Amino acid sequence: MSWNVYLRRYWQLYALLALPLAYFVIFKYGPMYGIQIAFKDFNFFQGIEGSEWIGLEAFRDIFRMRDFYITLRNTLMLNFLDLLVSFPAPLILAILLYEMRLVWFKKLSQTILYIPHFISWVIIGGIVYQVFGTQSGMINNVVTALGFDAIPFLTDKGYWLTTYLAVGVWQSAGWGTIIYLAALTGINKELFEAAGIDGAGRLRRIWHITLPGLKPTILVLLIINLGHMISIGFERPYVIGNLAVREYSDVLSTFVYRVGLESGQYTLATAVGLFQAVVGLVFVLGANYASKKLTDESIM
Amino acid sequence: MRTHTSDRVFDAVNFIVLLAFTLICLAPFLHIAAISLSSAGPILSGKVSLLPVEFTTEAYAKVFTDASMIRSLGFTVMLTVLYTLFCMLLSIAAGYPLANKKLRGRKGLMLIVVVTMFFSGGLIPEYILVRSLHLLDSIWALVLPGLINPFYLIILISFFANIPESLQESAEIDGCSHFRSLIGIMLPLSMPVIATLSLFYAVGRWNGFTDTLMYINSPELYPLQLKLYQLIQNNMITDLLQMEGAQMALVVPESLKAASVIFATVPILIVYPWLQRYFVNGVMIGAIKG
Numbered sequence: 001m002s003w004n005v006y007l008r009r010y011w012q013l014y015a016l017l018a019l020p021l022a023y024f025v026i027f028k029y030g031p032m033y034g035i036q037i038a039f040k041d042f043n044f045f046q047g048i049e050g051s052e053w054i055g056l057e058a059f060r061d062i063f064r065m066r067d068f069y070i071t072l073r074n075t076l077m078l079n080f081l082d083l084l085v086s087f088p089a090p091l092i093l094a095i096l097l098y099e100m101r102l103v104w105f106k107k108l109s110q111t112i113l114y115i116p117h118f119i120s121w122v123i124i125g126g127i128v129y130q131v132f133g134t135q136s137g138m139i140n141n142v143v144t145a146l147g148f149d150a151i152p153f154l155t156d157k158g159y160w161l162t163t164y165l166a167v168g169v170w171q172s173a174g175w176g177t178i179i180y181l182a183a184l185t186g187i188n189k190e191l192f193e194a195a196g197i198d199g200a201g202r203l204r205r206i207w208h209i210t211l212p213g214l215k216p217t218i219l220v221l222l223i224i225n226l227g228h229m230i231s232i233g234f235e236r237p238y239v240i241g242n243l244a245v246r247e248y249s250d251v252l253s254t255f256v257y258r259v260g261l262e263s264g265q266y267t268l269a270t271a272v273g274l275f276q277a278v279v280g281l282v283f284v285l286g287a288n289y290a291s292k293k294l295t296d297e298s299i300m
Numbered sequence: 301m302r303t304h305t306s307d308r309v310f311d312a313v314n315f316i317v318l319l320a321f322t323l324i325c326l327a328p329f330l331h332i333a334a335i336s337l338s339s340a341g342p343i344l345s346g347k348v349s350l351l352p353v354e355f356t357t358e359a360y361a362k363v364f365t366d367a368s369m370i371r372s373l374g375f376t377v378m379l380t381v382l383y384t385l386f387c388m389l390l391s392i393a394a395g396y397p398l399a400n401k402k403l404r405g406r407k408g409l410m411l412i413v414v415v416t417m418f419f420s421g422g423l424i425p426e427y428i429l430v431r432s433l434h435l436l437d438s439i440w441a442l443v444l445p446g447l448i449n450p451f452y453l454i455i456l457i458s459f460f461a462n463i464p465e466s467l468q469e470s471a472e473i474d475g476c477s478h479f480r481s482l483i484g485i486m487l488p489l490s491m492p493v494i495a496t497l498s499l500f501y502a503v504g505r506w507n508g509f510t511d512t513l514m515y516i517n518s519p520e521l522y523p524l525q526l527k528l529y530q531l532i533q534n535n536m537i538t539d540l541l542q543m544e545g546a547q548m549a550l551v552v553p554e555s556l557k558a559a560s561v562i563f564a565t566v567p568i569l570i571v572y573p574w575l576q577r578y579f580v581n582g583v584m585i586g587a588i589k590g
Contacts, residue, residue, distance in 0.1 A: 006404065012478035013397035017409065020394035020448060024412055027445045030429045031421020037428065048428070093321065096314050105315070109322045111576060116325055118568050120507030122525045126532040126561045127328045130335060136554065138331050141346030174325060178580060202310040234423075234510045239529070253423070260424045261514060273422030281419050 038271040058271035068272065071255040074248055078164065078237065079229045085165045087225060090176025091218065095210055097177060098184050099202060113174025124171060125239030129154070132163055160245040167240060179221070180214060187213040216295050223294070227287030231280045252276050329565075336360065336558035343554050359559035368519065369527065369560065375439075376524045377567075380505045383443045387501040388494065390447050391456055396482050398453075399460030417450045427514055441515035442508070442523070449504075452497050459493040460486060495578040503568060524564045531557050 007014075033048075038058055040051040062068045093113065100106040116124070131138045132153035140150040153163045187209065195205045234253040241249025250258075252272060260269025330350045335343055339354035347353050363369050397403050398410060421429075426445065435441040463486060471481040487494070512526040 010402065010404075010478070013400060013403050016393040016478070016482075017397050020390050021409070021412070023390060023444075023447050024416065027429070027447070028416040028420065031425035032419070034421050034425025034428050037425060044431075047432070093318075096318050099310070099314055100318060101311060102315070105318070109318050111573065112322050112325050114576070115329075115569070115572070118503050118507075118572060119565060120509060120525050122507075122509050122529045122532065123561050123565055126528065126557060127332055129532060130332060130554070130558065131328055136344065136346055138349055141349070145346070170325065170328075173321070201304055201306045203306070239509075256423050257514075261427060266424055266428070270422065270424040273424055277419055277422055284418055 035270065035274055037266055038274045040267065042266045042270075054267070058267045059275070062268060062271050062275070067250070067255065070247065071250050071252050074237075075232050075251040075253075076229060077248075078161075078251060079232060081161070081165055082168050083222075083225050083229075086168050086172055086176075087222065089169050089173035091180055091214070093173055094177035094180035094184065095206055098181065098210070099206070110174075110177075113177065115174070116171045117175035119171070121235035121239045124167065124236075128163065128167055128240055154240075154242060155244040157245050157248050160241075161248055164237075164240055164249075168236070180217060183214055183217040184210070219295050220291055223287045223291045226290075227284040228280070229283055230276055332558045332561050336555055336562050338555060340553055340555065356555075359553070359555040360563075362556055363559045363563050368522075369563070371520065372522050372524050372527045373563070375521065376506065379439060379442055379523060380502050382439070383446075383505040384498050384502045386443060387447050387449075388498055391453055391497065392482070392487070392494075394448065394453055395456035395460050396478075396486060399457045401461075401465075413448075413450050413453060423514075430515060436515055437517045437521065439521065442505075442511055445511065446504075446508075449501070452500060456490075456493060456497060459490055463489055492578045495575055499571065499575045499579055502571075506568060528560055528564055531560055 001009075037048060037051075039053060039055060040048070041054045042048070042051045046052075097106055097110060100109070119127075129137070132140070134140055134150050134152055134155060137153070139153070144150050151159060153159045191209050191213075192205055195209055200208065230252070232251050232253055234257060237249050237251045238254050238257070241254070253276075256269045256273050256276075259265050259272065327350065331348075334348050334350055334352045336359050337352035337355055337357065338348045339356050339358075342348050342353035394413075398406060398413075400406075403409075420426075430436060430441050430445060435444065467485055467489075468481050471485055476484070507525060508523070509525040509529065512523050513529070516522060516526060
C-alpha cells in the first residue's frame with residue numbers, strides 16, 4: 001500500500017495520536033532536555049539556555065558531600081531491607097489465600113488486604129503517628145499501661161527502621177498477592193489431585209507443586225525488585241521520616257527535594273537526580289538481562 | 301480426597317494466620333475511627349484503642365463546618381474528576397492506534413512510550429518545566445504533567461490488541477471510520493479495563509502529594525492530602541519536642557486529625573468495593589502481558 005492510500009485510510013489513527021504524543025514530548029522528554037542543568041551554573045533569570053556551562057563541577061561537588069553518601073547508603077539500605085522483609089510476605093499470603101477453603105472468608109480477607117494499597121502515604125503517615133507515637137500512640141498506651149517504658153518507634157533510629165519496614169509490609173503485602181494468585185490460576189489442578197491420591201499432605205503439595213509453579217513469577221519479581229534498588233519513592237520516607245531519624249530516613253529523593261527546591265541549589269539537585277537516573281537505568285537493564293538469562297521471561 | 305489430620309491442622313493454622321493479618325490490616329483504621337469518635341479526655345489518657353470511648357461526633361461537626369476543609373474537598377473532587385477524564389481520553393487516544401498492527405511506525409512510537417518507563421528527567425527538571433510553562437500554583441500543574449502512565453497505557457494497548465481483529469475489519473468493510481469503531485466497538489468491549497485504569501488514575505490523583513507540595517502555594521488550591529499533611533505535621537512536632545501543657549492547646553486535637561483522615565479516606569473506600577472485581581482482572585491482564 002502506498003503512503004497516499006495508506007494515509008487516506010489510516011490518517012485518523014495519527015490524528016488520535018497527536019495529543020498523546022505532544023504530551024510525551026512536552027512532559028516526559030521536556031524534562032530530559034532540562035537535564036543539562038546538571039552541567040550548567042543554572043539560575044532562573046538566565047534560563048536553561050542562558051546559564052553558563054560548568055562541565056562536571058556539580059558532580060565533583062556532590063561526590064564530596066557527606067550527605068550525598070548518607071542518602072545513597074540509606075536508599076540502598078532501605079530498599080534492601082524492604083526486599084528482605086516485604087518480598088516474601090505477599091508470596092506467603094497468596095499461598096494461604098489459595099489454600100483457603102472457606103470461600104466467603106477468602107473473599108472478605110482479600111478485599112480487606114488490598115485496602116492499605118489504596119491509602120495515601122500522607123494518611124498512612126497520620127495513622128503511623130497515631131499508632132506508634134511515643135506520647136499517645138495506641139501501642140505505647142498498652143506498653144506503658146503494662147508498666148514498661150514507652151518505645152521510641154519513631155524517634156530512635158533502630159526502632160524507626162523497624163517501623164518503616166513494618167509499615168511497608170502492611171501497605172503492600174495484600175496487593176502483592178494479586179500477581180501470585182494470577183500465576184496460581186495457571187497451575188494445572190490435576191497435579192494437586194494426583195498428589196492428593198499419592199497421599200501428599202497440604203504442606204507437601206505446597207512444597208512440591210505450588211512453589212515450583214510460582215518459581216518463574218518469584219524470580220521475575222525478585223529481579224525487578226533488584227533492578228529498582230536505587231530508585232525510591234519520595235512520599236514514604238518523607239512522610240514517615242522526621243528530623244530525629246534523618247540519619248536513616250534521608251534518601252536520594254528527599255535529598256533532591258531538600259537541596260533543590262528548599263535550598264534552591266538546582267544544579268546540584270539535578271546532578272544527584274541524574275546520577276540516580278543513570279545508575280537506576282543500568283540496574284534495570286542489568287536486571288532485564290539477568291531475567292532473560294535465568295528465565296525465559298524478560299521484563300521489557 | 302481423604303482429609304488427613306495434618307490437613308485439618310493446616311486449615312486451622314491457615315485460618316488463624318489469615319485472620320490475624322486481615323485484622324492487622326483493619327486495626328489501624330478502626331483505631332483512627334475510634335479516635336475520631338471519642339472525647340478528648342479518654343484520648344489523651346490513652347484509653348481509646350479500637351472502640352470509641354465517650355462517643356461524640358464533635359470532631360466531624362468541626363470538620364464539616366470548616367470552610368477550608370470543605371473547599372479542599374471540593375477542589376480535590378474537581379481535580380480528580382478532571383484529571384481522570386483527561387488521563388482516560390489521552391490514554392484511549394494513544395492506546396487505540398498503538399494496538400493496531402497496521403499502524404506504520406508503531407515500533408518507533410512504542411519506543412517513545414517505553415523509554416519513559418525507564419528513564420526520566422527527574423524532579424528538578426520537571427519542576428523547572430512546570431515553572432517555565434507558568435503552571436505553578438494552578439490546577440494544571442497537578443493535571444498536565446502526569447496524564448499518561450506508560451505502564452497503564454501498555455495494559456490498555458494489550459487489552460485492545462486482544463479484541464478480535466475481525467470485529468474491526470467487518471466494521472471497516474461496512475464503511476465505519478476509525479473514530480466510530482473506537483467509540484462503537486472497542487470502548488463498549490473495554491469497560492473492565494477502562495474502569496480499572498480510571499480507578500488507578502483517580503486514586504493516584506486523590507492520594508497524590510509530592511506534586512502538590514512542590515507546585516501549590518495558595519491555600520485555596522490545597523488538595524486534601526496537602527492540607528492533611530500540615531495537620532499531621534503538628535502531631536510529629538509535638539511528639540518530637542514533647543511540648544508542655546501550655547503549648548498543647550495550640551496543637552490540633554487528635555480527634556480532629558483523625559476525623560480529617562477518615563474524611564479524606566472514605567471516598568476511596570466507597571468506590572473501591574464496586575471496582576474491585578474489575579481491577580483484580582485488570583491487574584492480571586497487566587501481570588500476564590507486562
